[in-house]
Amino acid sequence: MTGYTMYGSEMSYFSGKARAYLRWKGVEFTEIAPSPAIMKEEILPTVGWPVIPVLKTPDGEFIQDTADIIAHFEGPIGAQSAIPEGALQKFVTYLLQLFADEWMTLPAMHYRWNHNEDWIYGEFGKNAAPDGTPEEQYEAGKAVGSRFKGFVPMLGITPETAPGIEKAYEQFLADMSAHLEKLPYLLGTRASYADFALIGPLYAHQYRDKFTGEHMKRTAPKVADYVERVIAGEGREGELVPLDDIPVTLLPILKVALAEHLPVLLNTNEQFKAWAETAEPHSEVPRGVGMSDFSTGGCSGVMASRTFSLLRLQDALDTYQILMPSDKRRTDAFLSAVGGDALKTMRIEPRLTRRNYKLALV
Ligand SMILES: N[C@@H](CCC(=O)N[C@@H](CS)C(=O)NCC(=O)O)C(=O)O
Known part of the structure; x- marks a missing residue:
């Protein structure tokens, strides 16, 4: 390799x-x-x-x-797999990926663009104009960064929702810190797929961005330590929690994730279905299919209904729908406990795939 x-x-x-x-x-x-x-x-x-x-x-x-x-x-290489073998742990892994990839974009983009804007332009500039003066780098970084800043409104990040996004993030830091008191990684004493997914939002934006990172190190040092370990590729030794159990300390994180994200996913799925009714078979799927109301940390707003989130959800639903009866009973009990009952009957129809590096109908 x-x-x-x-x-x-x-x-x-x-x-x-x-x-x-x-x-x-x-x-x-x-x-x-x-x-x-x-x-x-x-x-x-x-x-x-x-x-x-x-x-x-x-x-x-x-x-x-x-x-x-x-x-x-993953798969045939024979080395340790990042994806848990246990049915429930695998399902929860895909739920955590959905949350990390598609919902944690809210705090990540809010903190970067509302608390670190000038700093991040300088960072983008170091790549875009490595030989430039700091002023030239700032301008070059601004040209690159403006495209990403442009995503902020469609994520529903506004002065009205910012306090809720911060409240939800503080809650996440508290819940994650409590989890890390018990276990060094999400699903055990070794790292697995869900940890890599969570590093998406937690490393570049929440740890590395100057002011947000200082806040994390000050208020949630265990989370900062976790980020350092996972980004370094540590956590190869150790075990996942035995008997395909889910650590109880993850439940608060999953409950909030589902309570806030699920309504958006359900609405996005309805809008996607309506769009697909008139779409050509196998066609490329637009990145957005309308707008969804959402609520986070007690504040409400409106965000774009992003179709890519449905692909990540489809991965989770696929693992759920092929469960053996005994695993299904445990998973159903788990879903009821975290407020995820709606997932039991949810279908992404027509199915999604990726074709030519873009989202498409199967
Ligand atoms: N779902 C993709 C997303 C990749 C992605 O969104 N990358 C960002 C940078 S972190 C980007 O380049 N975005 C450009 C865009 O969305 O137009 C993945 O898991 O790789």
């Missing part, structure tokens, strides 16, 4: 997820922050849109999407 190149960045949410996994898995890879030339000459002609992380294999194949990057190394 040599000769892999990951086009990624220290400032990028999903690069952190992929990097943590690749290190944990022991993959030899070189990470390169894509210059404008790499973006134009390598990523755009193959992947078709400007995105990171992108993994280039020794055969010259390009893999985009962190789930696909991880899947590339």
Whole structure:
């Protein structure tokens, strides 16, 4: 497993997820922050849109999407798998990925763009104009960063929702700190897939961004320590919790995640279904299919209904729908305990897939 190149960045949410996994898995890879030339000459002609992380294999194949990057190394290689074997732990892993990838974008983007804006422009600028003066780097960074800042309103991040986003994040830090009192990783004494997913929001934005990171280290040092361990690829030894159990200390996190995210997912699914009724078979799916009301930390707002979230949800539902009866009974009891009853009957129809690095109908 040599000769892999990951086009990624220290400032990028999903690069952190992929990097943590690749290190944990022991993959030899070189990470390169894509210059404008790499973006134009390598990523755009193959992947078709400007995105990171992108993994280039020794055969010259390009893999985009962190789930696909991880899947590339899981399975037949014979080494330790990141995905738990236990049915309930596997299902919860995909629920945690859904939360980490698709809901934690709220605090990540809020804190970056409302508390670290000037600082992050400087960071983007170090990549975009490595030889420039600090002023030139700031301007170059602003040109790059403006595109990402542009996502803030469609995530429903406004002055009205900001206090709720902060309240929910503080609650998450408290719940995660309580969990880490009991276990060093989400599902045991070793790291697994859900830990890599959580590193997406927790590393680049919540730990590495200057002011947010200082806040985490001051108020939730156990979470900061966890982030340092997972991003370093630690946690290869140890075990997952025996008997396919879910640590009770994860329940508060999952309850809030489902209470806040599920209404948005249900509404997005309805809007997606309505869109699909008139769509051509196998067509590309738009990134948004309308707007959804949401509530977080007691504040309400409106956000774009993002179709990609349904793909991550589909992975969780797929594991649920093939459960053996005894696993299903345990999983149903678990879902009732965390407020996830709606998932028992939910279907993504038509099914989603990824084609040519984009979301598409199967
Ligand atoms: N779901 C993808 C998302 C990748 C992604 O959103 N990357 C961000 C940077 S962290 C990006 O480049 N976004 C550009 C865009 O969304 O247009 C994954 O898991 O890899």
